[in-house]
Amino acid sequence: MDYHWNWAVFGEQSPDGVNTYWQMLVSGLGWTLAAALAGWLMALVLGALAGVARTLPQRPLRMAAGAYVELFRNVPLLVQMFLWFFVVPELLPRAAGDWLKALPQAPFVTAVVCLGFFTSARVAVQVAAGIEALAGGQLQAALALGLDRPQAYRHVLLPLALRIVLPPLTSEFLNIIKNSSVALTIGLMELTASARAIQEFSFQVFEAYTAATMLYVLVNLAVTAGMQAVERRLALPGTLGTPGAR
Amino acid sequence: LPGTPHAQALSGTLAKVGRDGYITLGVREGSVPFSYLDDNGRFIGYSVDLCMKIVDEVRKRLNRQVEVRMTPVSASNRIPLMANGTIDLECGSTTNNAERARQVAFSPTIFVIANRLLTRKAANIRTLADMKGKTLVATAGTTTLKQMTALNRERNLGMRIVIGKDHPESFLMLETNRANAAANDDILLAAQVAGSKQPADYAIGAEALSLEPYGIMLRRGDAPFKAAVDAAIRAAFASPDFPRLYAKWFTSPIPPKGINLNVPMSPQLKKVVASPTDSPDPAAYR
Amino acid sequence: MDFDFDVIARSWRTVLLTGMAFTLQLTVLAMAGGVVLGTLLALARLSGWRPLALLAAAYVNLVRAVPLVLVIFWFYFLVPYLAAWAIGAEEPVRVGAFWSALITFTLFQAAYYCEIMRGGIQSIPRGQLHAAQALGLRYWQCMGHVVLPQALRNMLPVLLTQTIVLFQDVSLVYVLSVPDFVGAAARVAQRDGRLVEMYSFVAVVYFAMCCALSMLVRRLRRARGQG
Amino acid sequence: MIDIKNINKWYGQFQVLADCTTQVARGDVMVICGPSGSGKSTLIKTVNGLEPIQGGEIVVDGTPVHAPATNLPQLRARIGMVFQNFELFPHLSVRENLALGQVKVLKRGRDEANERGLKYLDRVGLLAQQDKYPGQLSGGQQQRVAIARALSMDPIAMLFDEPTSALDPEMINEVLDVMVGLAQEGMTMMVVTHEMGFARKVANRVVFMDKGRIVEDCGKDEFFGAPRSERARDFLARIIH
Amino acid sequence: MIDIKNINKWYGQFQVLADCTTQVARGDVMVICGPSGSGKSTLIKTVNGLEPIQGGEIVVDGTPVHAPATNLPQLRARIGMVFQNFELFPHLSVRENLALGQVKVLKRGRDEANERGLKYLDRVGLLAQQDKYPGQLSGGQQQRVAIARALSMDPIAMLFDEPTSALDPEMINEVLDVMVGLAQEGMTMMVVTHEMGFARKVANRVVFMDKGRIVEDCGKDEFFGAPRSERARDFLARIIH
């Protein structure tokens, strides 16, 4: 291959004249994690609400939750990102739109909102599926005891559904980390964008992308290990989650 | 190969093209008027025309038919695609600078741009100094962004610099008031204004913030091919047809919408045409 | 904001005919290739020969750990080398944009389909394998005639759902200037300075198509009594 | 005490319950049997309102179950129910399973709830298992805990839906023993079961269902002696081998 | 014909089979019973090599099952097996279920395979169901198809692993009837079952297992008359209620 390798590029000064390329990459990682975490919190809250709504007996609530999920699931993230950044502020009242645009971290805020909604649709599907997996027997047992519906959800269905959906939620969390890279299209200097910028400035494209890829893999491993620890802690005695129980 | 007496003696790109019978040009989709798609799905532009002259030179040197293939490239894949041999020439609007020259070689400079500010006329911003404390947009990964970051610090302007994914998005940021000014290569700004909804609303600043040479990219360390490229560009510049070629793209209506950019030849480009150079140093063009 | 419908009226035919045709072709072919390759990967992951299982697992996890944009970049760049290796050529093979994109998407989509198929295979009760073996079928016959057809059937809705995701993800080849649907729309948008209009158009088209597809999947699920 | 009057229920076009009428008096032990899919589970779940009905009326201890004004949770708290698959809450320990309903519905203090729960746990012979989780118990043990959970709400009647059909043959008797004890103490019970030994021993009424209808509703001796309907005779012949 | 000699098997630390030895002669009907988890299923699956063993030897009709050189598929094709959960192939019609093994293993033509399959389907009384899929049949019907599937390979012996324990009480007899018929025709059979009625009727040998050991291995009359071991007496007392 006709390519001039230069790993020392990470020690060189980046165009802002203050930081090295390596620091640029690390700051990108910081933005990636910040956007993913903030979006994740939002997705969990909205997703749990929409997911519960999808399992309720009231038809209008179920339909509204269904429409919410379809809306955010069926448009590519790339396009949603663009719409949130460029179109939504124009649709708002003038003052609100201007305020949004003038936010000091407008790309970050937009990315979080967009990732939050996008991911919440997926979380909602998981949560609903988790609850439905229990819907027959456990719900009836709780109701037969005299619990009302909110109590049945609070004390029986949700704690169990949480354990069921934890593995798929883990992969959604990994997804949101990866998806945050799409925010580069609205100017958020997250990890992939930093790698891109480095290669644009220095033309050391393979070094930049290799470093970014490895950072993603490391984050991925750390998150997977962390979530597995959580799963083990929450595993119920006597189920397959706890080795040697039966 | 029969009919190609030089082929055995050649190495690198020329050998490859001689053997395969085709050359692949990396082209851009939206670098008006250097390299872009017209309504018929063909890639056209000033850089593409110059590249075709290089192809003619290659045909002459190899003494055989050479088919031309075009592959669209983007800012993020042009280097790998050149390194792995997918493209042989990049015909776009790529700035030649010292850092990049470590990785690839460039043809003699084909155009010289200045970085300038694009503003709304109503905002009354004339120079970079007027931008103190305001918001500036530049495109991700461009040398302009690099330049503006440096100037912001040197001159202590306290500007907020936001980043657009590509040139149209940077312009959109200005258009939707997310930024007070857009910094970019003046020729690209001219193209954007000409194509915008209200061209009369915008002004391109007079202050040239830097000079940058554009070149056609080829693989490094490929002397025979570089010689052919150099010869082709020199010949094109020396040709009496060159003013017409320039006029075709910069001072006449161009496809697809028939907009006229109206950018006469700058003194810097005149100097380059008179004495071609592939220097990445901006000082060489003052 | 003034919305310029004219640009959509002028361009929707070309954008759909070239861009959407590309996207759909890529989606369908990458799904077909991805399911085949993914199934092989799944069998490799479940194989008793540990090195093979580990290798397959490493591939799947690596591909799934990295953002699609980067994965696309890597494969897009590596495909010429893979092709050279496959046909035994000395130099990297120059692969056209469509084939490059197709191989790229097939390779990484296989990692996702692999996990689905693995789940599908593992969800087939051991008894089915035992029953097939007890009839005297060999391992590959058991897989081919008993386990895989059931796994595929059970997982069809999940595979299709993943394909809807793939259909949306194809939009990311746009970062490589490959002329998919978003790319074709963006090209018009950038040339004519009508980004908002074209992106809204893209959103509506995707929404309509994906909704129709997910409705199909839901009907399939219901017909299967899977919810 | 439980008065079921002409109830009808459809799933779409399919009629699950057709004009079912029967009464359970205080202290009655009613066994419900019939072929699979005949509507036994559905019938028993209408009694505490777990299944809505489309026609007819059910009155439990003076309360019309399906009237809109009825406080269903309160009514359900007074009727114990035991399911085929136990349905203990797997994320709660045995003690917490016993306490949940008492604390949240009957508003008992945690200590009182635990005390009563353990009393019934002792009654089903599982006091030693109070700190275990359902997943750590055998099926028979889980079902006994489920019975204790229902009892600890001090129900006025108990509903059983095939309580032994998910159990290994060895464990069936340990559950049946508990149920026989309950019956002998005078608990009002409706029991869906195929265990004819249990029916013979403690039932005073047997209801036989087929295709959503109550085909036979008579005393135990009459049922085992000379069932009126052909279908019931058939069923008995096949089930007792 | 089936010679099981001192076999041992572990799952990790846990010994599932401990030094099991027994023989089945041509025409024998051996019933295997014992508490849950005692290793009955594991033992029967070692006979056609579905479960590997760590010690001992099994010889079926002269072929050592676990020898590396043995062509297991060929051996298995000659031994029919019926499972607790039927394990029909749900994506194939009844006829295709019957034909698969014949075509792929015995290399019979499709027509011949269908013809033979239907013969046995008729034998179990289900000829009319040949075009249905397993999901459209009741449990009892599925199990009868599974028996026909095994028979259509012309086996020299049949293994049954709790063939009736997943069935509703009503359907148990229709399956047992088929098995009794087979036994009376002289088929060599090993049957894991809790159905003591079946054992009494047709078994000539009963093996009782506990904790991976063969505790009792004797004639039917001896077993039901006076089992030697306490554990077996206990088990019998509990299972016959």
Ligand SMILES: Nc1ncnc2c1ncn2[C@@H]1O[C@H](COP(=O)(O)OP(=O)(O)OP(=O)(O)O)[C@@H](O)[C@H]1O
């Ligand atoms: N949610 C539902 N939707 C449609 N049909 C249903 C539903 N629940 C039950 N059914 C049907 O209603 C009929 C009666 O069901 P039910 O569970 O009451 O029968 P059962 O007598 O308890 O049978 P089993 O002995 O198998 O438990 C069955 O044919 C069943 O298929």
Ligand SMILES: Nc1ncnc2c1ncn2[C@@H]1O[C@H](COP(=O)(O)OP(=O)(O)OP(=O)(O)O)[C@@H](O)[C@H]1O
């Ligand atoms: N794959 C496995 N890994 C570990 N332990 C196993 C495995 N399969 C079975 N066992 C254990 O081996 C023992 C014997 O199992 P087996 O299925 O042979 O019992 P069984 O007598 O057939 O019981 P049942 O009446 O419940 O079917 C059980 O304790 C079981 O938990």
Ligand SMILES: [Mg+2]
């Ligand atoms: Mg039932």
Ligand SMILES: [Mg+2]
């Ligand atoms: Mg078993």
